[in-house]
Amino acid sequence: MANKHTVSFKLNGNDVDVVVEARELLIHTLRERLATTGPHIGCETTHCGACTVDLDGASVKSCTVLTVQCQDAEVLTIEGLEQNGELHALQEGFTQEHGLQCGYCTPGMITRAYRLLQENPNPSEEDIRYWMAGNLCRCTGYQNIVKAVQFAAEKLSSAQA
Amino acid sequence: MIPRSFEYHAPQSVSEAIELLQKYGDTARLLAGGHSLIPMMKIRFAEPEHLVDLGKVAELRGIREQGKELRIGAMTTENDLIWSTLVQQKCPLLVEAARLIGDPQVRYKGTLGGDISHGDPGNDHPAIMLALGASFVLVGSNGERVVAADDFFVDTYVTALEPDEVLTEIRVPVLAKNTGWCYAKLKRKIGDFATAAAAVVLTMKGDTVKEVAIALTNAGATAFRAREAEDSLRGKKFDDAAIAEAARLVMSICDPAEDLRGDVEYKTAMTGEMTRRALRTARDRAI
Numbered sequence: 381m382a383n384k385h386t387v388s389f390k391l392n393g394n395d396v397d398v399v400v401e402a403r404e405l406l407i408h409t410l411r412e413r414l415a416t417t418g419p420h421i422g423c424e425t426t427h428c429g430a431c432t433v434d435l436d437g438a439s440v441k442s443c444t445v446l447t448v449q450c451q452d453a454e455v456l457t458i459e460g461l462e463q464n465g466e467l468h469a470l471q472e473g474f475t476q477e478h479g480l481q482c483g484y485c486t487p488g489m490i491t492r493a494y495r496l497l498q499e500n501p502n503p504s505e506e507d508i509r510y511w512m513a514g515n516l517c518r519c520t521g522y523q524n525i526v527k528a529v530q531f532a533a534e535k536l537s538s539a540q541a
Numbered sequence: 542m543i544p545r546s547f548e549y550h551a552p553q554s555v556s557e558a559i560e561l562l563q564k565y566g567d568t569a570r571l572l573a574g575g576h577s578l579i580p581m582m583k584i585r586f587a588e589p590e591h592l593v594d595l596g597k598v599a600e601l602r603g604i605r606e607q608g609k610e611l612r613i614g615a616m617t618t619e620n621d622l623i624w625s626t627l628v629q630q631k632c633p634l635l636v637e638a639a640r641l642i643g644d645p646q647v648r649y650k651g652t653l654g655g656d657i658s659h660g661d662p663g664n665d666h667p668a669i670m671l672a673l674g675a676s677f678v679l680v681g682s683n684g685e686r687v688v689a690a691d692d693f694f695v696d697t698y699v700t701a702l703e704p705d706e707v708l709t710e711i712r713v714p715v716l717a718k719n720t721g722w723c724y725a726k727l728k729r730k731i732g733d734f735a736t737a738a739a740a741v742v743l744t745m746k747g748d749t750v751k752e753v754a755i756a757l758t759n760a761g762a763t764a765f766r767a768r769e770a771e772d773s774l775r776g777k778k779f780d781d782a783a784i785a786e787a788a789r790l791v792m793s794i795c796d797p798a799e800d801l802r803g804d805v806e807y808k809t810a811m812t813g814e815m816t817r818r819a820l821r822t823a824r825d826r827a828i
Contacts, residue, residue: 403543439645444580445650446579514646
């Protein structure tokens with residue numbers, strides 16, 4: 381069919397191929413073709429961050445990326461954070477510190493925080509608030525989200541020490 | 542919210558991109574970071590038939606120092622600017638502005654060249670470029686030309702770029718000694734465009750203003766210089782009266798569009814206030 385593209389990329393470590401129209405947004409490919417429903421659709425307008433995924437080492441809002449832009453890319457979603465049945469320190473932190481209520485924003489929050497901690501393993505509270513500002517939460521008031529990220533930063537750095 | 546159908550092209554080089562622009566004319570649009578264009582396509586405010594994605598053109602990314610300039614590839618992202626020690630040292634105004642753009646995710650994708658060539662008066666880099674006296678390298682089928690920022694911004698969404706040209710490089714003068722700088726931006730929330738914003742670059746000689754540039758965001762059809770306000774300060778003692786007069790002259794030429802961020806009177810007043818703040822901060826940093 382005209383105007384369709386085969387796009388190959390890595391999703392949470394696995395090779396995937398999809399056939400999409402150029403106009404298809406990454407969030408729809410993930411959710412509707414690849415059964416990866418961790419990234420959520422919140423605002424669809426690049427504001428809320430619920431659809432955040434990690435794309436080639438960058439946090440991006442997958443409602444504002446075309447799937448055709450992802451040829452040869454490495455995509456990580458919340459589904460890829462658990463390893464061998466063990467939750468990632470961030471997932472543990474969000475549980476321990478009650479970093480969520482309804483949970484709608486949580487996959488985006490954690491995926492964003494994952495990249496933040498890769499770049500800055502010991503962020504200050506100010507760093508966390510500034511570099512997490514692209515994710516909106518309408519339940520928590522953010523305090524416990526900051527604590528959850530701090531929990532994970534401490535756990536990851538003590539595991540490395 | 543899905544864009545209208547289009548053909549997607551991913552050139553590997555600038556020359557390949559220009560060939561595509563020549564072939565498809567005004568039915569084509571360049572895609573940089575996509576954080577203005579894709580949202581506009583989703584609401585069908587933009588409906589290009591051909592999308593030419595510059596994302597795979599490696600030669601368009603990177604920051605280097607040459608002589609007294611920083612030369613920045615057009616596809617360099619906002620976060621690249623923020624994290625560049627070269628930019629932090631040689632042109633911290635660019636870092637200050639980039640940190641006020643969008644949100645973290647937007648800054649991973651949004652590019653300096655995209656922000657400049659989109660022609661939106663609400664974008665932040667145009668005023669920064671005007672205040673710094675930057676110039677832009679435009680490459681098209683007739684070769685390369687260098688256009689000063691002062692000659693680039695024509696009207697809302699209209700720039701000096703010809704339909705087959707690509708903005709490839711931004712040349713920013715390194716800030717001189719005794720030069721202060723500031724970008725003061727008022728916005729309602731993270732990720733918002735400016736309600737009002739002013740960029741100032743200021744060189745002092747003792748307590749006298751030697752050289753000053755003032756440029757404004759979202760105060761008219763394009764970003765623009767406030768030349769009468771600059772003239773009023775040049776060679777004068779920098780004091781409260783001089784700041785007040787410069788802000789008055791700034792407000793006298795503001796013509797902002799009324800929107801949810803405020804009416805004309807409010808935005809004009811805030812542009813005056815951003816000018817005062819930027820001047821004071823720039824002066825503190827100049828000494």
